[in-house]
Amino acid sequence: MTVTLTRADGAREQLSDDVLDEFDAALRGRLVSGDAAEPEPRQEWNAMFGGPAGLTARCTGTADVVEAVRFARSRGLLLGVRGGGHSVAGLSSNPDGLLIDLSGMRGVLVDPERRLARVQGGAVLGDVDRETQAFGLATPLGRVSETGVAGLTLGGGVGNLESRYGLACDNLVEAQVVCADGSVRTASEAENPDLFWALRGGGGNFGVVTSFTFRLHPVGPIVGFAGVMYPLEEVAAVERKWREYAEVAPSEVTTAVYGFTFPAAPGMPEVVHDRPVVVVAGVHCGPDPDMGMRVLQPLREVGTPLLDLSQPMPYTAVQSAFDALFPRGVHRSYWKSQYLDELTDDAIDALARRAQDRPAPFTMLNIFRVGDAVRAVDPEATAFAERTSPYMVSIDTNWTDPDQDEAAIAWSRSTFEELTKYGNGRVFLNFTGRQDEPLQAGTDTAFGRNLQRLGRIKAALDPDNFFQLNNNIIPTPG
Known part of the structure; x- marks a missing residue:
């Protein structure tokens, strides 16, 4: 199978059958060309970036990743990495x-005595939650069970436990990384500490992480859960009352507000079918779910409920509660985000106007209360630099019609621009669209002072910017 691929310098390189056969023989996994008539093992989440790669190495372990990195390096090929395939910006x-x-590498090994979990680079959140919850343990990981652990963690990792236990990257204690030269390094506080610092929020710039080791915490198996749908017409009043609660809530509570149109889902009451709603959600991760429900009760009283799904709930169910809103390969998506130092009444009013003027039903306008434990970490302790803002707004522009691309992206950008009057200009890179923007877009505002150190680490480990299909950091020696 002769294949022509793009090189990192933009040139094209033709790979002969003999070259490909030799590469294929070096893998335990499989080498698949882009014209192969077979389905992808893990579909790309954003429908704007569907379709197979020019050539895919379906790796089964670290040794396969080493072979693939060395092969790509020797040929100067443009290299991408897919963990969970859930990149909004299509970086997977x-x-x-x-x-x-890495979709064939999704093993999870739990050490309940040491409260650690070793997770392969192709695992998704649901893989980890399933295994850790068998021991009544969890680590902070996202809000959609199909999200890839790798991309989420390397980008920081916001989620349902962050107020009490911080970000996913704050709970990373060790990583195994295949670097640009094909070497395998262990990164931790004691070993390769600069690399370890950079991995915690610096994205996929520094290598292919084939395993992550996370610190675990006692959570569940049942937690307190609040999930209430209010009419979207009440969104401004609801968000004001939610803000009052969020600013005094205990650290066991992680809470957010979501504005979107609820679909006509089977088994759900007709009152919410295709209804624009504002969903107020909260998770209490303390040991007593009944007490957690009492603490969450005010979230059930911030407006006129259309539907109240609040109840003590298995943590694994909470982690997958929003999965249906984020199906793989269905929505075309372009997201923006911005942090706010203060959620003012004017900001709420602006958000309310935009929430009622969305370009498509599944477009979401959300406000997250940034967790206490996230803000307790020094901004320079990890590469993830945004540690001061109490709120983050995400503009999740999702639609299905390709003819709507231009209008939907324009709406997302104009909403972001309007919110700059209330935000501080800093962004969350995992909630970033990629349409005509350079790969470096947003890294200066996301990383702040940490960008200089990241550039030096990049120069030491990847001076040629071999790993460039990411929220890219330019190597800057010295």
Whole structure:
């Protein structure tokens, strides 16, 4: 199978059958060309970036990743990496180059005595929650069970436990990384500490992480859960009352507000079918779910409920509660985000206007209360620099019609621009769209002072910017 791929310098390189056969023989996994008539093992989440890579190495372990990195390096090929395939910006696809696909590497090994979990780089959140909850343990990981652990953690990792236990990257204690030269390094506080610092929020700039070791905490198996739908017409009043609660809530509570149109889902009351709603959600991760429900009760009283799904709930169910709103390969998506130092009445009014003027039903306008434990970490302790803002707004522009691309993206950008009057200009890179923007877009505001150190670490480990299909950090020696 002769294949022509794009090089990192933009040139094209033709790979002969003999070259590909030799590469294939070096893998325990499989080498698949882009024209192969077979389904992808893990579909790309954002439908704007669907389709197979020019050539895919479906890796089964670290040794396969080493072979793929060395092969790509020797040929100068443009290299991409797919963990969970859940990148909003399409960074886990590479239609013209070589893709390292980790979807076959999703093992999770739990050490309940030491409260640690070793997680392979292709695992998704649901894989981890399933295994850790068998021991009544969890680590902070996202809000959608199909999200990839790798991309989420390397980008910081916000989620349902963050107020009490911080970000996913704050709970990373060790990583195994295949670096640009093909070497395998262990990164921790004691070993390769600069690399370890950079991995905690610096994205996929520094290598392919084939395993993560996380610190675990006692959570569940039942937690307190609040999930209440209010009419979207009441969104401004609801968000004001939610703000009052969020600013005094205990650290066991992580809470957010979501504005979107609820679908006509089977088994759900007709009153919410295709209804624009504002959903107020909260998770109490303390040991007593009944007490947690009492603490969460005010979230059930911030407006006129259309539907109240609040109840003590298995933590694994909470972690998958929003999955249906984020199906793989269905929505075309372009997201923006911004942190706010204060959620003012004017900001709420602006958000309310925009929430009622969304371009498509599944477009969401959300406000997250940034957790106490997140803000307790020094901004320079990890690469993830945003540790001071109490709120983050995400503009999740999702639609299905390709003819609507231009209008939907324009709406997202104009909403972001309006919110700059109330935000501080800093962004969350995992909630970033990628349409005509350079790969470096947003890194200066996201990383702040940490960008200089990240550039030096990048120069030491990847001076040629071999790993560039990411929220890219330019190597800056010295």
